[in-house]
Amino acid sequence: MSTSQHTPGVVPGRLSETELETNFSDLHAPYDAHEALVAADRCYFCHDAPCITACPTAIDIPLFIRQIATGTPEAAAKTIFDQNILGGMCARVCPTETLCEQACVREVAEGKPVEIGRLQRYATDTVMAAGVHPYARAPETGKKIAVVGAGPAGLACAHRLAMKGHGVDLFDAKPKPGGLNEYGIATYKTVDDFAQAEVDWLMKIGGITLQSGKALGRDLTLGELSEDYDAVFLSIGLAGVNALGVAGSEMKNVMDAVDFISNLRQAKDKREVPVGRRVVVIGGGMTAVDAAVQSRLLGAEDVTIAYRRDKAAMSASEFEQKLATAKGVRILYNAQPQRIVGNGACEAVEFAYTETTPDGLRTTGETRTLPADQVLTAIGQTLTGTPDGLALEHGKIAVTGAGRTSLPGVWAGGDCALGGEDLTVTAVAEGRDAAEDIHASLMGV
Incomplete structure (x- = not known):
């Protein structure tokens, strides 16, 4: 066991390479x-x-x-x-x-x-x-489509369009394609760099040109794309994160759980990823669970997920909640953060107990303070950089049918679009269906 496991503060190398390799092995071993x-x-x-x-x-x-x-x-x-x-x-x-x-x-x-x-x-x-790609492209149609965002929806849309014989330019703001599959999923669920391997396999269809480091609003405008391409599909995800909005949230070692997961996913050596001894994760979804479990796997001694509502309202599935507790994570329900305590760096989080009433959630007047040298916030993500002219609804791009937006020739899908369940599989379905609709619209079928 690493001597730094019991060290206070947020430090790297809490566990040995062997321990980390065991901890981050495949969650479900593949069938033979x-x-x-x-x-x-x-x-x-x-x-x-x-x-x-x-x-x-x-x-x-x-x-x-x-x-x-x-x-x-x-x-x-x-x-x-x-x-x-x-x-x-x-x-x-x-x-x-x-x-x-x-x-x-x-x-x-x-x-x-x-x-x-x-x-x-x-x-x-x-x-x-086996390196086999079971699809071949249809004859070239001469049509060109811009797909902005190389996450699950964008990849599914690009592949289906390429298969139909269209040319696709696939843009992504990140250095690597894959979206949340590459940057946002717990490492133990996708071992051996599977996300990148899957993209490489998908691209064997041909007809797709990937341009990384190209962000909508910074390097691309929707107006230019609409002029240069026969259709545009937006799958830009949710790049913003909700602010915690309590005193002390600007302190050192308070960070977004999304960034924590991304840093771990991209680390060449997990021993280099710093983690606290006592970690508090605020939130109740899959991101909260992924961050909490991986904190434990990195060697944190005491990890707590604090969620402001009751167990039934928690969006993380029953399986994920059980996985967290099996890995030694404590889940504290009905706990709403009030302030982060510390002197420059976080030392504890004060929570108010809550209860659900006919008039909504309210605090009970009781409080509890949890020691924490690292706080990870997982309280939702938001859409940012939306182009002018696109109608929004409930903070997402409004769509009808198979992803048609308020602008002619522009479709959207995945987490940035209204509807769905913020799941990889739902995003894939939306990208696929939008591609079919784009094809029918362009070809008059």
Whole structure:
């Protein structure tokens, strides 16, 4: 064990390289061929399968599982990719426990669903490991589309458009493509630089030119894009973060959980990533859980997620909450931050206890103070840099149908657009469907 594990403050190297390698190993080990056959054999292959309805990309799940069961994982992967070109990532990060697996007939009857996510990973990994790309481009249409944002929605849109024979220029503000898949997902869910490998595989379709370091509003304007391209698809994500808005939030070692996760994701050596001894994460979503669990895995002794509402209102899934507690994270419900205490650097966080009443959330008058040498805030992200002329609704780009915005020739999807559930799989569906609508609009079909 590293001697710095018990050191106060925010420091790197709390654990050894071996400990970190173990801690950040694959959350769910992949199936081997025999395990996949056994798991596939549990599927009833329902005719009116509720799992398909529960999948935002409507993958024909019984079909791909039957294809695995008959020894043709390549065909299974094609069935998956036809609906979800990022099926490999979704197999790793989808909250299957609240989507397809929750709807599984065996879950309803026995409390143990078919492990659809792991079967999907087995099929997609088989094809990707072979370096095979199962699609070819249609003849060139002469049309050119700008896709702004290389996250899940943008990648799915770009691939489908390229497959239709269109030329695509894919712009992204970051140095690397992938969006949240690259920068915002817990490292133990996507080991071995899978996000980049998946993008490289997707780009084998051809017809897509990636331009990194190009941000809308800074390097690109919507007006210029609309003039230069036949259509524009915006998948710019949510680049802003909500402010904590309490006294002391400007202190040293108070940071956005999104930045913490991104720094860890991009670190070449996890021993270089500093983490506190006592960490408090404020928020109740997936980002809060990812930040808290990874703090523990980096060697933090005491990690608490503080959420201002009750357990039922927490947006992180039951599985994720259980994962956090299994890793030693404490979850404190009904705790609303009041101020951060410290002298230049944070030392503690004061919370007010809350309760839900018919008139909404209110504080009870009781308070509690938690020691903290690092505070990570995960209280939501916001849309920034929206071009003039785009109608907004509830702080996101307003869309109708398959992502049509208020401006002709401009579509939007993913987290920046109204609707959906802020999930990778939902973003993929929106990008795919927008591409189909763009194609139909451009080609008059």
